[in-house]
Amino acid sequence: MSSEHHARHHAQVLVASNRGPVSYAVRDDGTLDAKRGGGGLVSGLSAIGPDTDALWVCAALTDGDREAVRRGVGEAGVRMLAIDAEVHADAYNGIANSVLWFVHHLLYQTPLEPAFGSEFRRQWAAYEAYNRAFAEALAAEAAPDAAVLVQDYHLALVPGMLRELRADLRIGHFSHTPWAPLDYFRMLPDDIAAQLLRGMLGADRLAFLTRRWADAFVGCVSGVLGPDALGATRIGVHGLGADADFLRERSRRDDVEERLVGLRSQIGTGPSGDVRKTIVRVDRTELSKNILRGLQAYRLLLESHPEWRERVVHLAFAYPSRQDLEIYRAYTAEVSRVASEINETFGTPGWTPVVLHVKDDFARSLAAYRLADVALVNPIRDGMNLVAKEVPVVSDEGCALVLSREAGAFEELGDDAVVVNPFDVSGTAAALHSALVMPSAERAERTKRLAAAATSLPPAQWFLDQLTELRG
Ligand code: G6P
Numbered sequence: 001m002s003s004e005h006h007a008r009h010h011a012q013v014l015v016a017s018n019r020g021p022v023s024y025a026v027r028d029d030g031t032l033d034a035k036r037g038g039g040g041l042v043s044g045l046s047a048i049g050p051d052t053d054a055l056w057v058c059a060a061l062t063d064g065d066r067e068a069v070r071r072g073v074g075e076a077g078v079r080m081l082a083i084d085a086e087v088h089a090d091a092y093n094g095i096a097n098s099v100l101w102f103v104h105h106l107l108y109q110t111p112l113e114p115a116f117g118s119e120f121r122r123q124w125a126a127y128e129a130y131n132r133a134f135a136e137a138l139a140a141e142a143a144p145d146a147a148v149l150v151q152d153y154h155l156a157l158v159p160g161m162l163r164e165l166r167a168d169l170r171i172g173h174f175s176h177t178p179w180a181p182l183d184y185f186r187m188l189p190d191d192i193a194a195q196l197l198r199g200m201l202g203a204d205r206l207a208f209l210t211r212r213w214a215d216a217f218v219g220c221v222s223g224v225l226g227p228d229a230l231g232a233t234r235i236g237v238h239g240l241g242a243d244a245d246f247l248r249e250r251s252r253r254d255d256v257e258e259r260l261v262g263l264r265s266q267i268g269t270g271p272s273g274d275v276r277k278t279i280v281r282v283d284r285t286e287l288s289k290n291i292l293r294g295l296q297a298y299r300l301l302l303e304s305h306p307e308w309r310e311r312v313v314h315l316a317f318a319y320p321s322r323q324d325l326e327i328y329r330a331y332t333a334e335v336s337r338v339a340s341e342i343n344e345t346f347g348t349p350g351w352t353p354v355v356l357h358v359k360d361d362f363a364r365s366l367a368a369y370r371l372a373d374v375a376l377v378n379p380i381r382d383g384m385n386l387v388a389k390e391v392p393v394v395s396d397e398g399c400a401l402v403l404s405r406e407a408g409a410f411e412e413l414g415d416d417a418v419v420v421n422p423f424d425v426s427g428t429a430a431a432l433h434s435a436l437v438m439p440s441a442e443r444a445e446r447t448k449r450l451a452a453a454a455t456s457l458p459p460a461q462w463f464l465d466q467l468t469e470l471r472g
Pocket of ligand 1: 383
């Protein structure tokens, strides 16, 4: 069904997010190539069944997306909004990625930034316009009393705007990120901080990945707007889990087996002929993922425990993210530079200490999960971190998890992980060492418990619970 052919006011369940479930590219011959994404919302929406009229409202992000909107082609159940490209860039790169993401992940170098002046105000106006475009599309598409599930910091103003347009709707908002503590959140100009919170409070229910982020939000509301400002808005916590059935099946397919063979030959064997130990990390190259301190910790491990030289390999998969932003490009370059430096310092003809892959390859990520002896998940701050939950599910023989206490997943997985302060490089090196020497029986036991905790709330259930709560 093309987005132009939608009957108005029909959808009973609506999801709104910046990035949608499908993206288009224009092929050389002018035709459009559609790529479908995965994730919790995709499995959630498919779980509500064909009898419910569901609609996903998202932004056109690529030239192909815009072309698809122009031609009126598209997937059934998806409506892409062709928001003006400059407005979108200011809202997405300027506000969502460079301000809100930084605030919630505590990423500013405060002696230099942020400096909220006229450029910020200009971008904020774009953020408002972009949120308004979503609110208007949702208002036009929603059936009476429909449930609308708005996603993330990109769309923080949508609940309030939509409430003004359609008082009958049940509006939920879900934050997939952490929420900033009050003292940090207050760096935002006072009027903006208040507007953001009021925008969110337009929802009937606001949900977060952990209790910690939910509490931080409530703290910001009372600190910025006053003690009773929460009003009738309910707060919930839904800790998205890994999709065990999907992962177990997907990670046994032929393409993953092929990648296993390739990775094993890159890892190789140590001086005594034993297969080398492997420390795996898989991330998008996000500033919040702390890839550089992870490499520094590995370097320190090789310095302080020279017995590991030639006997361990660090497989680091750092996939491109948000490359429109200069600071992301610089960070990506620095990750490569530090990896090469470690290889130049320690490498030998038969041993490459860090194997860095930057091209996104899901099958290869799964292969790495299967063979990892140690998984390194050390974000500065992270809403949940699904890698920490996926590795134990897929691991062939058990994997020790080195986990940052600042990841949302820590709340559920902390007991069976080797826990680190992500800023403590020496502590992380020591954690890598204890993970590497963990006896295999203990590793296997812990992995079993980690996998059970990681899969306790599968994506479809995570989504349906939110819907039930919103309607209840
Ligand atoms: C991470 C966060 C999500 C966010 C997404 C946006 O996955 O956990 O909260 O929506 O990044 O990424 P994008 O590539 O669309 O900027």
